[in-house]
Amino acid sequence: MLRILAPTDFSMDGYNATLVAMRLAQRFGSQVIFVHAMAKPPVPANSPENLFQSLYREEEQKNLEKLREECQHLLDILNMRHGEIHYKTVVVPTPFAESMLEVIYREKIDLVVMGSRGSTSLRKILLGSSTQELMRLTTVPLLIIPSFFVFDGFKRVTILLQHKAQSYRPGVKVLERLASSYNATLHFLIMTQDGRQIHNITEICTDTANWQYLLEFPHSISSMAETDTLAGLKDHMAQKRTDLIVLFPDRRSIWEDFFSQNIADDLAAQPKVPILILPNQ
CATH class of the missing domain: 3.40.50.620 (HUPs)
Structure with missing residues (x-):
């Protein structure tokens, strides 16, 4: 339960x-x-x-x-x-x-x-x-x-990742349950330093067997340069009509991982989109 x-x-x-x-x-x-x-x-x-x-x-x-x-x-x-x-x-x-x-x-x-x-x-x-x-x-x-959010399930999920080794997290099970229950489509958005395109999520997953279930959902993979994060994230969310953002912060600090480039400003421009944080335990 x-x-x-x-x-x-x-x-x-x-x-x-x-x-x-x-x-x-x-x-x-x-x-x-x-x-x-x-x-x-x-x-x-x-x-x-x-x-x-x-x-x-x-x-x-x-x-x-x-x-x-x-x-x-x-x-x-x-x-x-x-x-x-x-x-x-x-x-x-x-x-x-x-x-x-x-x-x-x-x-x-x-x-x-x-x-x-x-x-x-x-x-x-x-x-x-x-x-x-x-x-x-x-x-x-x-x-x-967020304030005034009207809940209607989570059908279009954007998963924001940095281009570095991503270990499996037990909290992913919660994401899997949400995605399964609402027949969600997952959109992996990967930030890279040089803007090169990542076509396979397993390139950055250190334990691909445990990530495999997520990849069985309908999904897309796209990349953007870290220097274009603000505009890229805004365009991505508008295009995909995102209704849930998922973050995978390191244990040290969410600010250091995802907000050092003022990504918070861009997320603030989407005040009706909930955020699911999956901590590094």
């Missing part, structure tokens, strides 16, 4: 992401863990510990109730009954990223689905937000849902 984590801050952006998470869970028969990271209640520094604990439990119960109400609203919108989807609600303390990592480990999460926190610019997402923290630290695939 696919286990999905859906963080929410009760904003419209967070709500939209939880709606996508619920629809994915409905399609895959998954379990969803809805989670909210709650700030500590403000109390004077010299307050007794029992006062803090009392206020914390009270605030925690309020947030749990809001989560349950949001889940019920999602069920109503999707015309679903309790029991059709397995889900639970969890409230954790801030800081956000550390708490999410703990839940990912404890609940054996396979996929995190979260919003871009109201921003229409990917550059804003990647500068100091909770989303950026989790993008940098996550050990499981992370699906970022």
Whole structure:
């Protein structure tokens, strides 16, 4: 069973992401863990510990109730009954990223689905937000849902790769499930230093046997020079009508891998396209 984590801050952006998470869970028969990271209640520094604990439990119960109400609203919108989807609600303390990592480990999460926190610019997402923290630290695939995104499956997927050895990642299994479920066409877009064309994806795959299943989907392979990344990516997405971008960042930093050439600016120009990040575990 696919286990999905859906963080929410009760904003419209967070709500939209939880709606996508619920629809994915409905399609895959998954379990969803809805989670909210709650700030500590403000109390004077010299307050007794029992006062803090009392206020914390009270605030925690309020947030749990809001989560349950949001889940019920999602069920109503999707015309679903309790029991059709397995889900639970969890409230954790801030800081956000550390708490999410703990839940990912404890609940054996396979996929995190979260919003871009109201921003229409990917550059804003990647500068100091909770989303950026989790993008940098996550050990499981992370699906970022942009504001006002209307979910209708993922049928045309652009997989952005650098021209270097690409090792197989366990998170590819999630991509395979999405592609299979929605009969997706995969478009491999490879950035090369000199602009030379790559005609076979196995040229950069270090473990071709494990990549083979992806290559069994309808797919295309194209290349572009790194110096033409901005214009090339924009043209590619328009031509292919991309509805999901997949990134394979190195462990060190997503910025260093994919955004050092201001690719973020180009992705920001496509604010309605979700991004699936497959981390190097």
